[in-house]
Amino acid sequence: MVSTTNSLKINVVTIPEDGLNLVFSEGGKWFDACFNEDEKPDFSLNKLDVNCHIIKTSGTVFIKGKFSATININCSRCLEEAKLPLDANFDYTLIPEKPQVKEDLELKKEELEISYYHGDFIDLTPIICEQIILQVPIKVLCHPECKGLCPQCGTNLNDSSCDCTSGNVDSRMAALKNFKINN
Ligand SMILES: [Zn+2]
Ligand SMILES: [Zn+2]
Incomplete structure (x- = not known):
């Protein structure tokens, strides 16, 4: 039996040899509390379910996870609130922070998702929040055929x-209407 936790604060020391499962569910209040007033995202979280498997090999912590969430976000065309489902898998590698190792890993860090952790604890909150934000598309439509405003x-x-x-023709159409072929 692999141990299971529902806390996003992981004590690295107590990760069992066969790994740790993390099952986490939260809502909007939790997500709001993760951001400062001036950096709040322009959407709100409805529901979040996270499932991770965490393993540790000599200090390096590997996190393999997936989440599914629903967010409330304004439609880019009509500005009405739309519900958007998000699903994604993510992988993280965390190594203990040691200044001398940093330089050697500088290059690899670019290619792999390597982060550092300090002390014995890893807080997955910023990782999960970052993953959610990464999945939000730049343009969101309430409906594929939203007519907008x-x-x-x-x-x-x-x-x-x-x-x-009805009365006014779109300006691009008007330009076409007046276009005459000089031939
Ligand atoms: Zn819309
Ligand atoms: Zn009008």
Whole structure:
């Protein structure tokens, strides 16, 4: 039986030889508390489930994990709140911080996901938060065919229509309309 924990603070010393399973579930409050007021992300977390396997070989800690989460984020087109599922696998290697080793590993660090830990404890909170943020796409749509907002009056074109759309032709279309072939 592999031991299981539900704490994101891992005591490196007590990681058993056959590894440690971490099962962790949290919600929005936990995620909010991970950030300072001025660095809060522009989305909120609904639900998070993390599953990791942690092993240790002479001080080096390997973390292999996956998470699934749901976030609330504003649609890039209509600005309404959208629910977005996120799923990802991640791998981390953590080595104890020793200044003399640092230089030798400088190159490898670029290629591999190597981080350092200080003392006997590893807090997985920043690692998990970073993984969530990495998975959030730059452009989020509430629906693949979201019609967005009317550029003139701001009406949400998913729920209603406005008069500006029918009368005015899109400026790019207008340019095409006036285009004459001189031949
Ligand atoms: Zn939308
Ligand atoms: Zn309009």
